[in-house]
Amino acid sequence: MNVALIKPKTGEAASDVFARARDRLPGKGPVAELRRAAFDDFVQKGLPHRRVEEWKYTDLRVLLREVAPLAAMPDQAALKRAEAALAALDVSGAHRLVLVDGVFAPSLSASTSEDGITVNTLRAMLENADLAARADLLRTNATTDAMVALNAAMATDGVVIEVAKNAAPRRPIHIVHVATQSRAAAFTRSLVKVSDGAQATLIESFVAADDASAYQAHDAVVLWAGEGAHLHHIRLVEDARDAANISTAIVTLGARTQFKTFNLTSGAAVSRYQAFIRFSGEGAHADVNGVSLLNGRQHADNTLVLDHAVPHCTSNEVFRAVVDGAAHSVFQGRINVHPDAQKTDARMMTRALLLSDEAEADNKPELEIFADDVQCGHGATTGALDDSLLFYLRARGLPEKEAQALLIQAFVGEAMEAIADEALRDVAIATAERWLAARG
Amino acid sequence: MSALLEVRNLQVRVEEREILHGLSLTVNKGEVHAIMGPNGSGKSTLSHVIAGKPGYEVTGGEILFKGEDLLEMSPDERAAKGVFLAFQYPVEIPGVATMTFLRTALNAQRKARGESEYSTPDFLKKVRAVAASLNIPQEMLRRGVNVGFSGGEKKRNEVLQMALFEPSLCILDEMDSGLDIDALRIAADGVNALRTSERAMVVITHYQRLLNYIVPDFVHVMSKGRVVKSGGKELALELEESGYARFEDQAA
Numbered sequence: 001m002n003v004a005l006i007k008p009k010t011g012e013a014a015s016d017v018f019a020r021a022r023d024r025l026p027g028k029g030p031v032a033e034l035r036r037a038a039f040d041d042f043v044q045k046g047l048p049h050r051r052v053e054e055w056k057y058t059d060l061r062v063l064l065r066e067v068a069p070l071a072a073m074p075d076q077a078a079l080k081r082a083e084a085a086l087a088a089l090d091v092s093g094a095h096r097l098v099l100v101d102g103v104f105a106p107s108l109s110a111s112t113s114e115d116g117i118t119v120n121t122l123r124a125m126l127e128n129a130d131l132a133a134r135a136d137l138l139r140t141n142a143t144t145d146a147m148v149a150l151n152a153a154m155a156t157d158g159v160v161i162e163v164a165k166n167a168a169p170r171r172p173i174h175i176v177h178v179a180t181q182s183r184a185a186a187f188t189r190s191l192v193k194v195s196d197g198a199q200a201t202l203i204e205s206f207v208a209a210d211d212a213s214a215y216q217a218h219d220a221v222v223l224w225a226g227e228g229a230h231l232h233h234i235r236l237v238e239d240a241r242d243a244a245n246i247s248t249a250i251v252t253l254g255a256r257t258q259f260k261t262f263n264l265t266s267g268a269a270v271s272r273y274q275a276f277i278r279f280s281g282e283g284a285h286a287d288v289n290g291v292s293l294l295n296g297r298q299h300a301d302n303t304l305v306l307d308h309a310v311p312h313c314t315s316n317e318v319f320r321a322v323v324d325g326a327a328h329s330v331f332q333g334r335i336n337v338h339p340d341a342q343k344t345d346a347r348m349m350t351r352a353l354l355l356s357d358e359a360e361a362d363n364k365p366e367l368e369i370f371a372d373d374v375q376c377g378h379g380a381t382t383g384a385l386d387d388s389l390l391f392y393l394r395a396r397g398l399p400e401k402e403a404q405a406l407l408i409q410a411f412v413g414e415a416m417e418a419i420a421d422e423a424l425r426d427v428a429i430a431t432a433e434r435w436l437a438a439r440g
Numbered sequence: 441m442s443a444l445l446e447v448r449n450l451q452v453r454v455e456e457r458e459i460l461h462g463l464s465l466t467v468n469k470g471e472v473h474a475i476m477g478p479n480g481s482g483k484s485t486l487s488h489v490i491a492g493k494p495g496y497e498v499t500g501g502e503i504l505f506k507g508e509d510l511l512e513m514s515p516d517e518r519a520a521k522g523v524f525l526a527f528q529y530p531v532e533i534p535g536v537a538t539m540t541f542l543r544t545a546l547n548a549q550r551k552a553r554g555e556s557e558y559s560t561p562d563f564l565k566k567v568r569a570v571a572a573s574l575n576i577p578q579e580m581l582r583r584g585v586n587v588g589f590s591g592g593e594k595k596r597n598e599v600l601q602m603a604l605f606e607p608s609l610c611i612l613d614e615m616d617s618g619l620d621i622d623a624l625r626i627a628a629d630g631v632n633a634l635r636t637s638e639r640a641m642v643v644i645t646h647y648q649r650l651l652n653y654i655v656p657d658f659v660h661v662m663s664k665g666r667v668v669k670s671g672g673k674e675l676a677l678e679l680e681e682s683g684y685a686r687f688e689d690q691a692a
Contacts, residue, residue, distance in 0.1 A: 387494070392531045395491050396541075396601065397519035397549035406544060410535025410584075 015043060017154075017185075021070040024156055027126035030135040038138070039153035045146035054145070054274075057330040057362045058301040063270045064244055068216045070154065071101035071184035081209035082178040083108055090427040091203055091236075094174035095119075101179060102156045102186030116167025116198070122158035122189055137191065140222065142250045142276040143305075151220040151248065154187035161202075165195040165226075172201035172232075172421070177217055179243065180209040185216040196226035196254070201421060202233045206247075206267065208240035215240070217268075219247040225257040227281060233261040234424050236431070239268035241296065247273050253313075255281025262419050263290035264428050265300045266435055274303040279313040279341075288317040289418040291428070293435040294327035294359075301330035308341040308374075319350040320415045322408055323359035324439065332364045333378065339370040348378040353385065353411050355404070405436040442507045444469045444640050445490075445609055451500035452482075452489055452665075459485045461665040462501065469608065470637040474651055474676060475644045477662030478684040483644045484528065486662075487613045491525035492518050505609070519545075520552035524607035526598040528614040533585035538597070541585045542567060546604060570603045574630050592623030599630035610634070610641045616650040628653030648680040663687045 018039050025035060047064060048055035074082065082100040086108060097119065098108040104121040126134055137160070138152040159175060175190060194200050206217055217239060225231045239245050245268040253259050263273050277286060292300045306315050321329035331350045352361030363380035385407050393403035412432055419425040445467040452460040460482050467473050477483050489496050490503060492515035503510040510518060533541065547557040558566070571581060574596050586594050595615060602610055612631065616624055631654055635641070643654055651659075651673065659675040660667045661684070668687045669675065679687075 386531075388531050389533055391493050391515065392527065392533070393541075393545070394515035395493075395519055395525050395527075396545040397516050397552065397605070398545055399516045399548065399552075400514070402544070402548060403516075406536055406541070407533070410533065413535045 017067050017069055021154060024070060024073070025154065026123040026156070027134060030131070031126050031138065034135045034138055035153045038149045042146050042150040042153060045149070048146050054303065054332070057332070057364075058272050058299065060246075063299055064216070064246075067150065068183055068185040070156070071179075071181045071186050071215070074100040074103055074105065074180060078180040078209075079105055079107060081180045085178050085207050085209040086176065089176065089205060089207065090430055091172075091174055091205065091424070094172045094203060095169070096174045096176060097159045098176045098178060099157060099159070099186070099188050101181055101184070102188050104157045104159065114169050114171065116164040117169050117173065118162045118164070120160045122155065122160055122191070125160050138189065140250050142278065143248070145248065145274065147218070147246050147272075148220060148248050151187055151189055151218050154218065155189035155220070156187055158188045158190035160190065161192045163192075163194045163198040163200045166197040167195070168199040172203050172424075174203040174205065177204070177206045177219065178209060179207075179212045179215045179217060179240070182211070182213045182215055185218060187218045189220045189222070191222045193224045194226060194229045194231045197228045198226065199230040200232070201424070202231065203424065204235045206237050206239045206245055208243060212243075213240055214242050216244045216246070219245070221247070221249050223249065223251045225251075225253050225259055227254040228256045229254065230258045231260070232420055233259070234419065234428075235263045235273065236427070237263070237265040237267050237271055237273070238431070239271070241267065241298070242269050244268060245271040247271075249273070249275040249277075251275065251277040253277065253279050253281065253284045253286060256283040257281070257285075259284070259286040260418065260420055261286070261288050262428070263302060264293075264431060265290070265302070266293040266431055268300070269297065270299045272301040272303065274305075276305045276307070278307040279310055282310050282312040284313045286313075286315045287418050288315065289415045290319045291412045291415050291432070292321040292323075292329050293412070293432060294321065294329055295324035295439070296327060297325065298327040299330070300328075301332070303330070303332040305334045306336065306346065308335065308337045308344040308346060310338075311340060311342045311344065313341070314345040315347070317348040317350070318415045318418060320412045321352040321361055322355065322412060323352060323361055324355040326356070326358040327360070329361045331362070331380075332366070334366040335368070335376060335378075337367075337369040337371050337374050337376065341371045342373045344371060344374040344376070346374070346376045350380045351411070352382040353408065354382060355385070401439065405439070408436060409433075443467060443504075444506060445642075446504040447486075447501070448504075449501035450486075450489070450498065450503065452485055453497040453499050454485070454495065458499070459665055460489075463662075463666055465660065465667060467609070467640045467642060469640050471658065472635065472641045472643065472654065472656045474656035474659045475642060475662055476646070476648070476659060476676060476679060478688070479646065481662040482665040483662055484613055487525055487611045487642070487644055490611060491515060491523060516548065517552065519605070519607075520549045522608035524602055524605060524610045526595075526602060526610065526612045526615060528617055530586050530594040530598055532587045532589075534587050536585050538581045538583060538585050539567070542581075542601065542604060545601070549605060567604065570600055573633070574600055574603070575626060576600055591618035592620070592626065595619060595623065595627045596630065599627055603630070603634055608639055610639065612641065612643045614644055614646065616645060616647060624650065625653060648676045651676045661687050
């Protein structure tokens with residue numbers, strides 16, 4: 001195998017990153033052992049590259065080149081800058097949990113005293129939880145992905161949230177990642193459990209303080225929705241335009257859950273969002289939606305793996321990418337229908353709109369169906385704005401950019417309609433409007 | 441006084457083929473002109489070139505609108521100056537609510553003319569009044585532009601825009617295509633209500649039928665990319681009797 005020839009170089013650099021970070025990584029005994037093993041696994045695999053099928057279109061050896069050194073503990077000045085970045089957030093009225101450079105910042109986080117929500121930090125749990133439970137915080141059997149292994153090895157902090165049985169917190173929970181340091185990496189891992197019958201909205205934002213540049217945000221979030229739970233999940237990737245965001249969601253859905261997840265990527269030079277969503281109880285439904293708004297030389301990858309492991313579950317995926325400049329959008333949607341998963345109904349539709357000759361979009365739908373009584377469908381389109389529609393709008397007095405903007409809004413609108421919460425939908429729409437306004 | 445629209449010796453190519461070979465037409469304000477002709481005579485090309493549709497190459501001649509060079513203007517500039525093309529086949533625009541489209545377009549035109557934009561209540565009042573006169577239900581205005589509209593509804597939506605934007609030149613491209621008599625009558629009544637001494641109309645049609653409802657002041661017969669005969673409204677009836685063949689011979 002010639003892969004081995006490339007690996008050591010990347011591995012060496014990363015090795016160094018881990019060795020220098022070790023004092024900062026919470027958890028002893030089994031946790032430290034798990035980190036070591038996870039890191040060895042990462043070193044052995046190296047940064048994913050184009051010959052790794054799941055990373056075919058997003059070669060991190062080219063796009064990321066190396067794992068940046070761990071960001072320093074944020075000092076008072078960093079927290080001050082993070083606070084300024086928080087002021088610019090559109091989302092208001094949420095239980096806000098802020099992670100600055102990968103470390104929970106209690107002074108910037110709002111109270112979460114509402115009944116039915118328990119919040120701990122990952123750091124505290126890794127150091128104080130039941131010995132047997134600690135390593136589980138970093139463990140997953142959903143994937144053997146190298147970047148997930150790296151995250152387990154390096155995670156400095158995160159939040160661990162539990163929404164109690166049948167609880168329905170009025171306000172959404174908002175995890176905000178703020179980067180303040182340049183050319184450094186933050187590694188976070190959060191776990192959210194929405195217990196049986198509970199209803200919750202979870203928002204994740206990724207932002208940068210002024211002048212934080214070329215940083216890397218490495219995140220993993222593990223979500224459980226119990227029986228009959230409702231979970232709305234929204235991600236807003238608004239990282240600095242020269243930053244990288246490598247994120248993974250691992251989702252387990254219990255019986256009769258309603259899960260709606262929406263990912264909006266407008267920031268970061270390089271981003272990968274991979275979601276592994278598994279139906280583990282019957283009668284559940286998932287709406288999996290996303291919009292990418294890209295220009296310049298941005299590269300944004302949405303990779304989804306839906307496992308219909310049990311019968312009578314339904315899923316609907318709607319993705320839209322608007323690609324301008326020399327940007328590159330990747331959508332990979334995999335649906336696995338397991339042998340027992342009869343009466344599965346799984347749909348996937350992804351469309352990319354290319355606004356320039358250099359824009360690029362790759363759509364890769366994959367269906368693997370082992371049950372015989374199922375309905376599965378997928379479609380993918382890539383194209384430019386329709387000239388006849390543009391002319392109609394211009395003949396009615398809309399200047400070219402305005403005509404394009406109206407059609408682009410309509411294009412992403414269908415996916416955004418899926419955001420159930422009106423205030424959050426408005427946040428997504430406002431982001432799209434800002435993006436369009438910036439096109440000039 | 442200069443004409444509202446002055447087309448002089450217009451030559452137009454699409455790809456390598458010349459479609460209009462030196463067409464001239466003068467339209468003054470307050471006048472209704474009908475342009476008739478067989479398929480392929482260049483009628484629709486003329487309407488597209490006046491509205492500024494891309495894909496046509498003007499190789500000779502000129503078009504003056506209110507004394508200005510129309511060919512130098514972008515389609516949206518033409519609209520703001522008062523040119524309105526009612527499309528033969530109005531497009532469907534899913535995801536853009538008709539109301540949003542109307543307000544965006546009207547305000548874009550007003551902005552281009554240096555006029556203040558309409559406030560939302562003023563705009564709504566205006567649209568509702570016009571829609572009511574055209575028998576357009578409010579529910580249609582909430583739908584995507586032309587999405588799920590019948591042929592008649594699409595044409596009424598064009599007339600609604602015409603009433604709302606108050607252009608000085610309306611070009612109706614085959615307004616009767618795809619309409620039954622009742623739908624045609626409603627659309628034509630809408631158009632007739634917009635006839636004023638300040639506004640001119642160019643009605644492009646293959647059939648004389650439409651001209652029973654929108655009675656022109658002048659009729660021009662086009663054949664093979666030229667106007668081969670002009671006259672009064674009686675010319676349309678003459679055509680109905682004898683067909684286009686006679687004029688095609690003249691153009692040859």
